[in-house]
Amino acid sequence: MAFILETVVVTTDAAGTAHIAPYGLIADGDGWVLAPFRPSPAIANLAENPFAVASSPRDVRVIAGCVTGRRDWPTEPADHVPGRRLSSDHVHAHLELAVESVEEDVQRPRFRCRVVETVAVTAWPGYNRAQNAVLEAAILSTRLDMLPPEKIEREIAYLAIAIEKTAGRAEREAWGWIIDRIEAHNTRTHNNAAG
Numbered sequence: 001m002a003f004i005l006e007t008v009v010v011t012t013d014a015a016g017t018a019h020i021a022p023y024g025l026i027a028d029g030d031g032w033v034l035a036p037f038r039p040s041p042a043i044a045n046l047a048e049n050p051f052a053v054a055s056s057p058r059d060v061r062v063i064a065g066c067v068t069g070r071r072d073w074p075t076e077p078a079d080h081v082p083g084r085r086l087s088s089d090h091v092h093a094h095l096e097l098a099v100e101s102v103e104e105d106v107q108r109p110r111f112r113c114r115v116v117e118t119v120a121v122t123a124w125p126g127y128n129r130a131q132n133a134v135l136e137a138a139i140l141s142t143r144l145d146m147l148p149p150e151k152i153e154r155e156i157a158y159l160a161i162a163i164e165k166t167a168g169r170a171e172r173e174a175w176g177w178i179i180d181r182i183e184a185h186n187t188r189t190h191n192n193a194a195g
């Protein structure tokens with residue numbers, strides 16, 4: 001089983017415009033593979049400017065926000081590669097990456113990246129249970145068309161326990177955005193089925 005690091009990745013087009021989205025980085029020797037599903041602006045950006053910065057957000061609202069239509073998080077210039085990265089005020093660490101090769105694929109091209117620099121912003125003690133629950137729920141919320149509704153319901157019910165026990169204001173807000181997305185999807189599915 002591959003080791004996958006869940007991060008928020010910024011890619012930048014030739015004009016300097018940043019695109020932000022959560023992606024899992026797949027460990028590959030001393031490098032990482034970035035694999036966005038098509039269609040994604042990240043794929044076009046990496047063709048124009050083959051660099052990316054993957055960051056571990058301090059505030060899980062960045063992760064939940066990106067998958068619920070709230071992508072307007074502040075960015076800043078990267079230190080060691082051309083392009084931008086998530087603002088250091090919002091992250092524990094950055095991995096500044098250079099694409100070394102691309103494995104083309106109709107669904108999911110794989111960009112093999114070299115680590116140009118690891119930038120530690122904080123001494124990160126790790127996520128608590130509620131932060132992990134938001135991360136897991138955010139992933140689930142991007143797979144609503146692929147997973148059986150019972151599985152989503154069961155997993156959300158389990159993750160909700162960690163939210164009830166350990167969430168602060170930020171995690172509660174992030175959780176609310178994700179639940180709204182799931183409920184909107186369920187309503188649409190129900191209405192379509194009803195004809």
Ligand SMILES: Cc1cc2nc3c(=O)[nH]c(=O)nc-3n(C[C@H](O)[C@H](O)[C@H](O)COP(=O)(O)O)c2cc1C
Pocket residue numbers: 006007021022023024025035036037038039040041042063066067135138139142
């Ligand atoms: C923690 C996390 C990891 C994710 N990893 C990936 C990934 O590796 N590849 C991918 O295409 N989508 C991944 N997703 C889903 C994308 O973030 C989501 O579909 C997003 O809307 C993609 O944006 P884009 O269409 O602009 O690329 C992940 C989501 C989360 C919350």
